[in-house]
Amino acid sequence: MVKKLTLKDIAELSGVSLTTASMYINGKAEKYKLAKATCERIEQIIQKYNFQPNVHARAIAGKKTFLIGIIISGTLNRSFWIDILAGIEATVAAAGSHIILSVVHNCTSSDDMLATFKFMVGKGVDGIIFASLRSDKNVFAYLEELYRQKPLVSLTVPTAGIPSVYNDNATGGKHAAEYLYNAGHRSIAYIGIHEHPDRRNIAFFNYLAEYGIEVEQFVSAIEFGSRMAEFTAVACFSDYDAMNVYQVAAERGITISDELSVIGFDNMTFTTLMHPPLTTVNQHKEDFGVAAAELILQQINDRKPPFEDKIFTSELVIRQSVRKL
DSSP states (O other): OOOOOOOHEEEEESSSSSSHHHHHTOTTTTTTTTOOOHHHHHHHHHHHTTTTOOOHHHHHHHTOEEEEEEEEOOOOSSSSHHHHHHHHHHHHHHHTTEEEEEEEEEETTTHHHHHHHHHHHHHTOEEEEEEEEEOHHHHHHHHHHHHHTTTTEEESSSBTTEEEEEEEEHHHHHHHHHHHHHHTTEEEEEEOOSSSSOOOHHHHHHHHTTTTTTEEEESHHHHHHHHHGOOOOEESSHHHHHHHHHHHHHHHOBBBBBEEEEESOOOOOGGGGGSSOOOOEEOOHHHHHHHHHHHHHHHHHHSSOOOOOEEOEEEEESSSSSSOO
């Protein structure tokens, strides 16, 4: 059996010191200004003998595991999270690290959330990106203490005292309300009310309230269906809610745009395939992921705060689902 090469073997075969070989293999050639010829010589030996660095040895030597924990709540079967994860993974991989993903399915359980964070800590991850956590004082108290020990980034929702990456949903909600109002709609419904109000629907309601318009709220498109004919327009918490409205409207013989205007939120890929194409508020999903990964890597490499939040601006994507009265 062929002997597995060690870092020491690579150094000897390349004709360099053990320190130089270690610098190159750990991605620090540029930082320590290693000569191009030296790097090429080491790389040739690595390729010739198919050398694979020992991850555990790298972790001990550099006090890093090169693992980033990702915690989200809910489910993964929606492209909203897939796009965000794609941005995170690509950025983390380019930096020579990997991700460990965990999903908290019971979003109302603080015990489940705390257990998930403790699982990540037990895995020795270098940092944790987390998203959409339930507002719970026990969870936040734990995060406050954890942040003193380990890099954290809050994703999609701002978390006080922790670097956050999120969309300006309040502006997005206002844009949606303003667009419907300027299109002449006064009988307006809203679908997708959750236990904890989101900035998008609060801003939506507040804007229309300034003009004396009280928006009627529904939990789902099914609940809205029996009263659909009473409204000229409906705004939805998400594009998935809007898609459900399209389906219920079709079942009831109501034509989208002509008889009922619909506006969504998130700008999912499928919205351009809906008939008519859906007017919606854009969220920069893959960019969220890239920004969150960059922010966690920045903290891992330089633990000197403060680290600034990254806030993305909402834009209305106008298509054909809203009719001007």
